[in-house]
Amino acid sequence: MSIVALAGQGNSSVALEILHDVAAKNNVKITSPTEQEAYLAVLQAADATAKLVNDLPEYIDPRLAPVPTVGGPRQFQKPDPANNSLNAWSNHAELRAEKPLSNLLEGKTIAIKDNMSVGGLPYTCGMFPDTHKDGKYPISPIDAVVVQRVLEAGGTIVGITTCENYSLTPMSYTSANGPVQNPWLKNHTTGGSTSGGACLLAVRQARANGVPGLENAGLDIDIQIGGDQAGSIRMPAGLSGVYGLKPTHGLVPYTGIAGLHPMIDHAGPMAHSVDDCALMLTVLAGYDGLDPRMTPESPLRSNVTQYHEQLAAFAKISPQPGKGLKVGIISESLTSPGTSPEVASVVEMAAMKHFAAAGAEVSRVDVPMHLLGPAIWTAATRNHMASLAAAGRIPDILSHNLPHFQPKWPLDQEMFELLSHHNPAVINIILSQTFLNEKYGPEVQAKAHRHVFQLRAAYDKALEEHDVLITPTTQTVAPPHPDMRREAEGGSSIMDKMMLAVGSTNNTCPFNVSGHPGLNVPCGWAKSRDGTGVLPVGMQIVGKRWDDLTVLKAAKAFELGGGGLPKWPGASSGL
Secondary structure, X not given: OOHHHHHHOOOOOXXXXXXXXXXXXXXXXXXXXXXXXXXXXXXXXXXXXXXXXXXXXXOOXXXXXXXXXXXXXXXXXXXXXXXXXXOOEEEEEEEOEOOOOOOOOOOOEEEEEOOEOOOOOEOOOOOOHHHEOOOOOOXXXXXXXXXXXXXXXXXXXXXXXXXXXXXXXXXXXXXXXOOOEOOOOOOEEOXXXXXXXXXXXXHHHHHHOOOOOOOOOOOOOOXXXXXXXXXOOHHHHHHHOOEEEEOOOOOOOOOOEOOOOOOOOEEEEEEXXXXXXXXXXXXXXXXXXXXXXXXXXXXXXXXXXXXXXXXXXXXXXXXXXXXXXXXXXXXXXXXXXXXXXXXXXXXXXXXXXXXXXXXXXXXXXXXXXXXXXXXXXXXXXXXXXXXXXXXXXXXXXXOOOOOOOOEOOOOOHHHHHHHHHHOHHHHHHHHXXXXXXXXXXXXXXXXXXXXHHHHHHHHHHHHHHOOEEEEEOOOOOOOEOOOOOOHHHOOOOHHXXXXXXXXXXXXXXXXXXXXXXXXXXXXXXXXXOOOOOXXXXXXXXXXXXXXXXXXXXXXXXXXXXXXXXXOOOOOXXXX
């Protein structure tokens, strides 16, 4: 059918004044009658084709249909505020597959981050109802692939945990649920954006250590499924004293999860032990046929490494399981701006002591480009992040988006006031996208993408001489929450809130763009910023792309060499 014929079907609402308006927005004038006629027909045809598709019935790939669960239609319950004192739970459930395909996760309680689709349950992404298009939380019609795989492996999903507003901050004060509290020291962040899950894992350990005041924190969990774009698995794991793995980019499918940018989107496990991280990676990894983040290097499900079995076999090596392992501590990560000397010292001393005790060789290694990693991460993603994360735009490569997720857009004054108070990071990406696109166009982002390959090569070179690389996961221990009262009422300013996050992902975000796997391992304690107590310190172990197994083995060697999170020294410890 010709353009003219298609445009002429029915009475098009696209009139000449709309053509002039569209042309003006592209900095041109169309004055010739013949040009006007031709281009008006083009717009009318575009409108007709878009309407044709828009009027089609919804299609959802049947591969994302919710897994049939015990008890018929899925049920959920909002947590009782009196039993959710740390604001970690978003919704409770008890989901078990009617016919699991394996028993790998039998008996394990698993929670899902609230930016992941769980069929039949509300989907909030940490946002306020007002920032969803129709003003209420949608019910997901699909299971994210990671949710399916948990259920098929016999796990019990016990609910959805709080994530940060738009899943967009490394702190834990922005969720519509309210600030998520660190179990080790109240009024301090757990880290974000997988804040609720880190909290609920840490609750169990804090209770076992005798930390008071956790009676009303609610149910704790065995494993959390988290998401990570700049450190949102590793940072909360590090600040809360648990394990958290960001796998190699493309190893675990991201289908059914709200993303920030396909290049940096990762999903992975958080747990009490490296063993459970390995077990869950076995369950989650492998090609799904829907996620464009996966590449020819992504293994088919039938070819996925049995990480838990390989790790268990490795742990039986004695007396020095780490013998032959070469560990490189990235020098720049210990002294970069904003790094606490105490945190850097705890990480380096723990690495030197416990890897050596396991028989590994430990030394420093210089990777100067590590200091440029955060800038490359920012420039490579910021031109599009607001459109993808806040406006609901889907990536330009074929992917199965979330049929139920329609964020309110464009930004208006009411949204600005709400988000500026609760999560200025969202306003930051919106303003930055507009500014950077207008000033630089696509050139800076294109150049940054080329430098991603340079950054990856710098890490790869260091990994030629070392099996794994080490950094502090976070530059400091968990900071106190901001005062969430309005600024006019004495609360924290916008600048105060933003400064909490500045530089906090410097050691984690570079590996989101480079794609290397990174695992947080708890390694010690340090004094809180306000001197009121002590908080966990995390060490990041990074390995070669597609060699997540060596990262897990290195963490196990560290553990067998005596490493890990020592017993809580108590609130009044002087350390």
